[in-house]
Amino acid sequence: MSLSFTKMHGLGNDFVVLDACRAPVVIDAETARRIADRRFGIGCDQILIVAPPRSADADFSYRILNADGSESGQCGNGARCFMRYVREAGLTDKTRVIVDIRDGRMTLEALADGTFSVAIGTPVFEPARIPLAGFSRAGAYTLDDVAGQPVRFAAVALGNPHAVLDVADVAVAPVATLGPALESHAVFPERVNVGFREIVARDHIRLRVFERGAGETLACGSGAVAAVVTGIADGRLDADVRVDLPGGRARVTWAGGTAPAFLIGPAERVFEGQLLSS
Template identity: 65%
Template sequence: MRFTKMHGLGNDFVVLDGTQAPVTLDEVCARAIADRHFGIGCDQILIVEAARSANADFGYRILNSDGSESGQCGNGARCFARYVREQGLTDKREIVVDVRDGQMVLESLGDEHYRVALGIPAFNPADIPLCGFDTADEYRLDDVAGRTICFAALSIGNPHAVLRVDDIDSADVESVGPALESHPAFPERVNVGFMQVVTPQHIRLRVYERGAGETLACGSGAAAAAIVGMRAGVLEPSVAVELPGGTATVDWAGEGRQVYLSGPAERVFDGELVSSKAGG
């Protein structure tokens, strides 16, 4: 099985082509591929598939490093867009892809930069999903890693909780991240973002991703944090999101509108899976 290793701002991926023959990986195989000591190593595995809808160009599946499936990955989507063009699977600059919970539009901007339409954010707790709350701008839990946590929550194809902090360097990501990710209030777990507002056009962000832990970048997490700041009136409609792996741009025109994520996508190397433990 051939693969390509890619990354978007350090958020790294193993990309597999399932357009000619289906790629089936169970959780054991996915974890073996993602293992950074005994496998290739990655935050997520991206599988390119044939389109499932008449108006789509491709299908797109995402497996986390623990083998669970995700419905959204903005950094991965940019890598997906570069992959299908470089592999000669399409020559379109704009493509539509089927994802688990709908569709995404991916656009090549040139110079290895891509823009992704992530969808329309959902704020209803039932749509996130977030249990035990009515819709609010901010939620509170009193039993997260032994402390009270206030956060905003939304879904952009996957659930996000965003905490505003004074300084991401001193934020307690290591304990609050996993505690909130697996809190019973989030029945499908949650991506946890720690946001520091620098200026109305610039934020800093760390993200503890469900199924992957803290990563160098999270595209949908960048969008979620920016949206939270925009709704709170502290951020402009276009924001630079500085993550440990680099900077992405989020644009959002407001309620009921698509959110867009722009940034680079890099190919690292190509290889072949040969270990039976990794599905080869």
Template identity: 55%
Template sequence: MHLPFVKMHGLGNDFVVIDAYRRDVRLNSAQVRFLADRRFGIGCDQVLLVEKPTQNGVDFRYRIFNADGGEVEQCGNGARCFARFVRDEGLTTKDTIVVETASGVITLYVEANGEVRVNMGAPRFEPQQIPFTADAEADKYPLEVGGEPLAIGAVSMGNPHAVLRVEDIATAEVERLGPLLESHPRFPHRVNVGFMQIVDRRHIRLRVFERGAGETLACGTGACAAVAVGRRWGELDDTVRVDLPGGSLTIHWDGGNQPLWMTGPATRVFQGEIEL
């Protein structure tokens, strides 16, 4: 099978995007791993499939596969690239795009400057909804990792996140603690891990170790999770600039059951065709 694709990225978090809207495309986990392989395939953090919706009132269905071949629920940087893709490919001319994902329906807004604003939905802190094993919901949870006691925040942004505050992301032990937290038994579906440095109430720096992908240059849901947790801790304002290794996102949250809003760029790199 000769498969057309487009390579895209959101702040360096990179994607292979495939049009499964106009043609029938079904990928198994081995094919996803091949596409994501940076030596033998195309290379990416995630593979995105653009499909026809399965429910009324929705423009598209959007599926996300991590580099390890597993399907996941949500990806903020991927959502922005998705919006840019469907407009570039002529699949829609809308500035407001309603998209079905595995974690629910999200709405994407293409701004006049080309950036994409995404309604990421409300954060979910209840342990069973993350999912996370805990006796009761709390702002912080003690967690033993590699024999070391840590305190984390836990939240779902459609996918599970653990947030750990650090003094300096440059010296944070991402390579050591990331895999240990990702596969911690209290997160039965594994977890994305954010290492957050608070600069001031409107500015944080963040590194994210993504479930099934390792550390990435940017993570949209990770940025939302960090701001949600920081707000819950009373240490951040409602609008926060999040500096990631690949660039910056703006996250806004009014708190409570209100949705988080993420604004940032989406970049088309190249297109091609690969044989599967």
């Protein structure tokens, strides 16, 4: 038995894309870990499974599996790759599609300049809905001891929970220590993606992200949106912000309130192949 796949990336955040529209694809956690392994498998941050829609007014659905086999509810970089994939694979000729995801749906669009726009959804700041335990009011949060030091952060849910820490210089941010310590902290019952944000100007930030289930990646789309919308919410960023990640540049826009946030950036196809079962 073999499994056809396409390797793609969005700003270096890389994915193995599997087509379950033409034939069923069943992936358990162990298989996902083997596929994602960079020495014994294909290697990726996440696996994207393209599937038929679950609802009558959607075009597709998809699942996102992390490198450790756990499931994710949202991935902005993966969504852009998803949009490029379904068009180039001949699954649609639309420039705008609606996709069912684990916790709702999102709208994807292929833009005239070759980039892709993802309507990530409305940011959720209420602690119980992130979920963030031990806090009753939205705002800035402080934990007294994370990896031996106090940590102040903002938090938001965008399909996934996100924590955002401000740093003076992302190049020397303690991603390797604070990232995993906060990711698995008890206040985050579903774990959390941890963003380290350097605000350069009101329309420009630099960012590194430690993703739950994957570790630090070259880019995290929903993490970029989290870093921007929390900055807009506390009045430090404008409604249209460029985000420099280790893998390249993305753009995030948010009008505030109940409006959806948008992530705009590239998506690239790397290669295609067959994964042979052992």
